[in-house]
Amino acid sequence: MQDPQRTVKISVKNLDFFYGRQQALYNITIDFMANEVTALIGPSGCGKSTLLRTLNRMNDIIPGTQVRGEILFEKENIYNPTVDVVRVRRRIGMVFQRPNPFPKSIFNDVAYGLKINGLRDRKEIRDRVEMSLKAAAVWDEVKDRLNQSALGLSGGQQQRVCIARALAIEPDVLLMDEPASALDPIATQKIEELIVELKKKYTIIIVTHNMQQAARVSDITAFFYIGKLIEIGKTDVLFTRPQLKQTEDYITGRFG
């Protein structure tokens, strides 16, 4: 990671994570670089989603969890007791596996985060909603039905509205937990194109079970196995000549 053009956005240092007494992550050290897409891959139970959720303290809501080590976001440990968790989640947004539109109009869905963050200026809210829907590449499809429920949209459109909602509060980092796994190939392609587009402005960390998707959209791929980071490398290298046999066996489908 010596490229002077690359800057670290989130730095995870010696992270252990426990669900009760069950350890899910072991001594993870990994840097996520700004304006890059990092894919986290590995078989179910390898800890990739757990790691993703530690990055904006989403695991805090699960009782009995425990974190050791540090996650530095812009040089501050987000687990520092003085840190404002809401602010962390505003800066590090999340998109989930299944689209989860709110039971509101498309407009109010995207505007929700802005309003609860205290924005009152109607014009600014309108502008930010439009900008977010455009950035999420769904504006043209919904601009004439902003007052209707997002639940009437297709799965792919719903997911892009959810991405717009995450973008509306202007985060720095987007965490995506299998954002296309519930979508058909065309909707998946749109999300993938969007990810590549969004990295110009945001740092993206994506968990995916779809190896081809990791290969297509990410710059860096990290392979996890039973709670450990096994190998990390440039995606094109990792998918053509991985350094370790364990990685080779996983990506070629020989185990896992």
Added chain:
Amino acid sequence: MTLHFIREIEKIKTRILSLSAYVEESVVMAVKSLTNRDGDMAREVIHRDRKIDEAEVELEEECLKLLALYQPVAQDLRFLIAILKINNDLERIGDQAVNIAYRADTFAQYQGIEIPETVQIMADNAENMLSDGLDALINLDVKKAQKVCLSDDVVDNMHHEIYSMVSTEVVKHPDQFGILFKFTEISHQLERIADLATNIAEEVIYMVEGRITRHQGKKSNGDAAGM
């Protein structure tokens, strides 16, 4: 990867090995038809080429099918890419065997001139390189593949030697220009066989180690990831 994919890969291995053996036999027969002035054998080599061409196309289609259906990565991807290239190299080696066979057929009808010993030595060298390259493929033997790559210069030098020898002879016997010139053609064809055997060896190294070793004298490979 599924058991089905692994079975398909095994089928491709069997096909490439059988094509290799067939092409190697064509080269041996072509050289023999030249040194033994055996026109029948030369014509058989020419006849065999159609089967090589057909096998090449079939194998290529199989590889493309697996690439499209399974989107393989890492060792599986390197294997299929290397096989696609080796398949093409083998077909071109087959073409060179045919070219030699055409000249052998001429020499079978023209007894007035001796086949120079250097041509025979060069043919032995090219045949050995091909045989070692194919052994390296069968056993995924990187050391043997590297040995093949190193042998290429020897054959190249012999090609220059034959060229000089023919130039000298043409001055002495200008009336035999046409037939003497055929030696440079044969030498060129043997040199191409050695080059293609080297390609096969380089592909074996890529398949096993993921390193592209071509053009190393000219440019370093700039290996992997500044991670």
